[in-house]
Amino acid sequence: MPLELNSSNHPSHNPTSLAYDNTCKYLAEKFPAAFVHWLLPIDEPTSVQVLKTELIQEPIRADSLVFLQTDNQILHLEFETRPYSDPPIAFRMLDYYVRLKRQYSCSINQVVIFLQQTASEQVFVSEYTDTNTRHSYRVIRLWEQDPASLLSVPGLLPLATLSQTNSPRTLLEQIATQIATIEEPTQQADLLACTQVLAGLRFEKDLIRQLFRKETMRGSVIYQEIREDGLLEGRQLGLLEGRKDEALSFLTRQLTRRIGPIAPETREQIQTLSVEELEDLGEALLDFSEASDLTNWLNERQP
Numbered sequence: 001m002p003l004e005l006n007s008s009n010h011p012s013h014n015p016t017s018l019a020y021d022n023t024c025k026y027l028a029e030k031f032p033a034a035f036v037h038w039l040l041p042i043d044e045p046t047s048v049q050v051l052k053t054e055l056i057q058e059p060i061r062a063d064s065l066v067f068l069q070t071d072n073q074i075l076h077l078e079f080e081t082r083p084y085s086d087p088p089i090a091f092r093m094l095d096y097y098v099r100l101k102r103q104y105s106c107s108i109n110q111v112v113i114f115l116q117q118t119a120s121e122q123v124f125v126s127e128y129t130d131t132n133t134r135h136s137y138r139v140i141r142l143w144e145q146d147p148a149s150l151l152s153v154p155g156l157l158p159l160a161t162l163s164q165t166n167s168p169r170t171l172l173e174q175i176a177t178q179i180a181t182i183e184e185p186t187q188q189a190d191l192l193a194c195t196q197v198l199a200g201l202r203f204e205k206d207l208i209r210q211l212f213r214k215e216t217m218r219g220s221v222i223y224q225e226i227r228e229d230g231l232l233e234g235r236q237l238g239l240l241e242g243r244k245d246e247a248l249s250f251l252t253r254q255l256t257r258r259i260g261p262i263a264p265e266t267r268e269q270i271q272t273l274s275v276e277e278l279e280d281l282g283e284a285l286l287d288f289s290e291a292s293d294l295t296n297w298l299n300e301r302q303p
């Protein structure tokens with residue numbers, strides 16, 4: 001069975017959501033059989049293969065495509081942190097389906113996995129309808145999922161942080177314990193990094209730092225990838241660990257990448273910020289598109 005993951009080019013994705021999307025895609029690429037076993041009525045797929053996620057015609061990229069060779073079918077996954085997108089999720093699923101059918105001519109199972117709990121009615125939409133067209137797909141809201149099925153499989157442990165529970169802290173402790181039992185260092189580091197990223201959608205940063213050791217996570221390929229892309233928020237880069245000089249250096253680089261050169265007077269304003277304020281700026285800059293956004297943010301925090 002083939003599987004392929006690439007960064008999605010959905011126009012609705014911003015840098016913050018991309019961190020979560022890329023983490024989920026990485027998990028599906030490294031542990032495809034775990035996702036197949038979880039989402040499809042198949043005991044053990046005998047052949048797993050990563051497919052290209054760039055689809056024909058005007059290129060668009062799916063989040064994950066898993067080909068079950070023995071059953072001649074494709075499992076198509078889309079991971080969403082928000083209920084809305086442009087074009088809408090339902091229309092995208094129809095578009096993906098038609099392209100996949102044209103390209104591979106086999107049975108296609110589509111699943112949209114919503115990561116972050118919301119009251120929006122859009123997360124209950126599971127079909128696209130038009131005058132002469134109706135297309136259905138499966139929707140999973142992680143916060144409604146029984147954590148037991150996710151806790152029993154290493155590749156799904158990071159997703160378990162977002163599953164149903166009456167005691168979120170206990171659930172996070174269970175996940176931390178499970179990850180600690182993984183003997184292979186690289187796999188443990190990767191799953192730890194993915195878990196910490198996804199847990200950020202639900203848990204306070206102090207609790208995450210308390211239960212998961214950053215030293216282990218830093219050896220992870222996915223952690224390094226997200227860090228290099230500037231997609232991991234400041235709190236996950238040790239911004240609150242008292243290293244103000246490192247925080248300033250990091251934020252200056254990220255700001256320059258997003259809005260261009262920073263004026264000297266603006267640099268001076270940034271240097272007067274506390275470590276906690278620098279963390280706030282690390283999160284806010286993800287929404288900046290021009291220098292005035294930074295200026296307005298700083299002015300709002302002046303006494």
